[in-house]
Amino acid sequence: MELYPHLMASLQVGAVTLRNRIVMGAMHTRLETLDRPHERVAAFYRTRAQGEVGLILTCGHSPNREGIFEPNAPLFCDHSQIKEHRSITEAVHAAGGLIALQLLHAGRYARHPLCVGPSSDRARINPVVPRELTTEEVWQTIEDFAKATELAREAGYDGVEIMGSEGYLINQFTAILTNHRTDEFGGSGVARMRFPLEILRAIRRRIGDEFMVIYRISAVDLVDGGMSGPEVAELARNVEAAGADMLNTGIGWHESAVPTIAASVPRSAWLYAIENVKAAVTCPVIASNRINTPDGAERLLATGSADLVSMARPLLADPDFAKKSRLGRPGEINTCIACNQACLDRIFTDRSATCLVNPRAGREIEFVPSPIARRKKLAVIGGGPAGMAFAINASERGHYVSLFESAASLGGQLNLARAVPGKSEFNEMLRYFRTRLATLGVDVRLGADVKPSDFRGGGFDEIVVATGVRPRIPDIEGADHPKVLSYIDVLGGSSSVGNSVAIIGAGGVGFDVAEFLVGNEQESVDPETFFQAWGVDSSLASGGGLIPAQRKSPLRQVYMFQRKDEPLGKRLGKSTGWILKSRLRRANVEMISGVTYQRVDDAGLHYTRDGQLRVLAVDNVIFCTGQECERDLYERFKAEGIEVRVIGGADFAGELDALRAIEQATRLAIAV
CATH class of the missing domain: 3.20.20.70 (Aldolase class I)
Structure with a gap:
């Protein structure tokens, strides 16, 4: 049937x-x-x-x-x-x-x-x-x-x-x-x-x-x-x-x-x-x-x-x-x-289109893999977007691939992204990766405690490190205070969050955390909730199909801070940033720019703005201050004289840039 x-x-x-x-x-x-x-x-x-x-x-x-x-x-x-x-x-x-x-x-x-x-x-x-x-x-x-x-x-x-x-x-x-x-x-x-x-x-x-x-x-x-x-x-x-x-x-x-x-x-x-x-x-x-x-x-x-x-x-x-x-x-x-x-x-920024999950799109004449001379044994360490994309593309070409991931499940920081309201589609991305790896017969080893010594002796022809990123911790007094959390603590669900929150850092991760905390999850999955929030007249009686929007109370009071003296969210995606900013404004999120951070203590967040020292009493302060390459394992391989390649966040730590990571991994897999 x-x-x-x-x-x-x-x-x-x-x-x-x-x-x-x-x-x-x-x-x-x-x-x-x-x-x-x-x-x-x-x-x-x-x-x-x-x-x-x-x-x-x-x-x-x-x-x-x-x-x-x-x-x-x-x-x-x-x-x-x-x-x-x-x-x-x-x-x-x-x-x-x-x-x-x-x-x-x-x-x-x-x-x-x-x-x-x-x-x-x-x-x-x-x-x-x-x-x-x-x-x-x-x-x-x-x-x-x-x-x-x-x-x-x-x-x-x-x-x-x-x-x-x-x-x-x-x-x-x-x-x-x-x-x-x-x-x-x-x-x-x-x-x-x-x-x-x-x-x-x-x-x-x-x-x-x-x-x-x-x-x-x-x-x-x-x-x-x-x-x-x-x-x-x-x-x-x-x-x-x-x-x-x-x-x-x-x-x-x-x-x-x-x-x-x-x-x-x-x-x-x-x-x-x-x-x-x-x-x-x-x-x-x-x-x-x-x-x-x-x-x-x-x-x-x-x-x-x-x-x-x-x-x-x-x-x-x-x-x-x-x-x-x-x-x-x-x-x-x-x-x-x-x-x-x-x-x-x-x-919208005068470039040609492609696709985050399929970097071959629009580049069909560029992504033409040449036949492999012989099937190699390849090891990729890290089961995030870059590691999985490399494993899939290399396996499709005919190589034997083993994928090592230290966690109990694949996905890396995709598991954080899919927790954000409006990003539940990342579940589909992870499902595709898992299914494709299984279909191709990639040797996936979860909970793997990888050491460079394990790879001595020529068991693999090539080794690729895709260990991702770790949160950057800013140099602020009180960064180790109990009020302080990282975005991983919040999106990963390992820490409870209070009713009033200050988010330090207003890049894409900071906006994602704000979305997560104000509780907009139903708006992205339930049409009626979406219509009410955006003022859509599903009866079609009105000209243009619009009616006044209805506001709901957010789960928390959220404050967002950034050092740069410019509007928050200026560098968000051209076609989606305005949506995110609109949703947060409706949730009464306060966006504060041009600040200098002083310290975090029992009283809350101390900061300076316009030359005035201020204190914001909040239950938690969440650091969304960027990422650093997780290169410890890569450096250990180098120290032991083992040649490896590095891709994804371990190569360049951007705003959790899955687009760059997947494209880089795909290009490398086609070239091997």
Whole structure:
């Protein structure tokens, strides 16, 4: 019996048959800005097609120069570009896949001087003020979408997706917030819907009915002045009537103050908005956002909430997601943990996307392991992210690997991370590592008291040390006071914590500890709690789907301190830091910068700020003051003349940087 019958069912859409119900959602990658761009993009999509995904949606390509997101962003408006696109479609088709080109006009989100919009209001997240499109230019843009669709067909794509969501140009036309026009494309709800409908009609006039056309609709805008649920349903019905073969659902605008895809958002939280679209139409509907396991996807499809599921980042994490699901091996799926560190955070800082749990993503032409000359016996000491990643990748290449871990379980500091509210997805990461190690037959030795003398005599060809980090203890008087705890004491559960707490250090670890202490755990796993905290109207009655947020009392009073005289959290992840800061502000966490620490004693924390000595009476003071490389064992190996390599935190102690550790370990394993 098939484990996922609904997820693995085929589906006929227009002239094409999807082999399953898994869609790789469109995402920005910036691969086109690197060297050998067409080769990189082709390899990226070919790898996902080989993994048996039902349909691939490309990153957004603008139909004209005004609509590109930024200089050098993808543009498809000329016949001269067809050849480069054929290299992509042919690569996907040769691997047995289907691929559709997403057409995206950025509108007022465009970061260049040609930026345009339905009106001249500047977006909150963009310093560029848009120029209002004339009526003639609106009609020309409609024709540009139709022409780009025709070009996509000539280039061998199996369809197009029209991006009408996430606050881009089409979405800007449908919302009162951004459409203040007085011509035939503004004013009433019917007039505001006209732009997307005319695009679909123009496309059908140009290419007929056989070519697949998907429309990505904003199921809920999550901005004041956005569309209500009934308006979204009406738009969905009209979009279907105008020629869309499928509707894909988008959630929220990029400028929304509500998170939509981070790990702090509960899985399948947006089902209520997707079901509103599904109930309005007869064509297939694709569900999206925070769907990252085959079990969750199967449940969603089995209940009839949608007909397909869109997964973007999960296909970064594991391009073989669909294949492993078909084979009934869900435990071997390298699950997306929604951390955004290597994908969105890199995109928002002008870099190309990859994946924390899968550093090969986007680098398929770089991570090509050469055949091994002989199978080596390798020892890796340390069972954290770096050690496990090295063991897995080296074993996959055919080497014999023994993994030594001093603790009773694998994971290292992953076991601390997964205790933090909003980071429960790290459980999936650890599950994948454990399952993969067992499947590959890696010799895992827990509770191992490793000594360099154990490795004399040539038992191993190479030894890799991945012993991680230890907390840095600051030079503060009273650092050994009973009130003082380290982040390991707190997140590891070995110490109880009082009702009032001072956290020294406001990097990522300090913010994680604050989250842990104020008690936000339900918000990341229970949709109703999440909706209340962020002011989401799951009834869809309000415009934009927003209502006033409800605050709950935090478990503790938390104070955060840092020496630097700058806002706390300035260096947190670009796409997730604002979420974390918002949650802590709601929990009344006080954030204090520009301090000099004096001492800790029975009275509490003594510190100086603005030249004044102050005392904060707290039950505990928690040190989150960085990490140091745990290199004692490495130094002992060197002292005894035994050659070893060092990776991960033992090599460089950053902010518990699993991204760097896993990539470094993977590269070394491929090179051995």
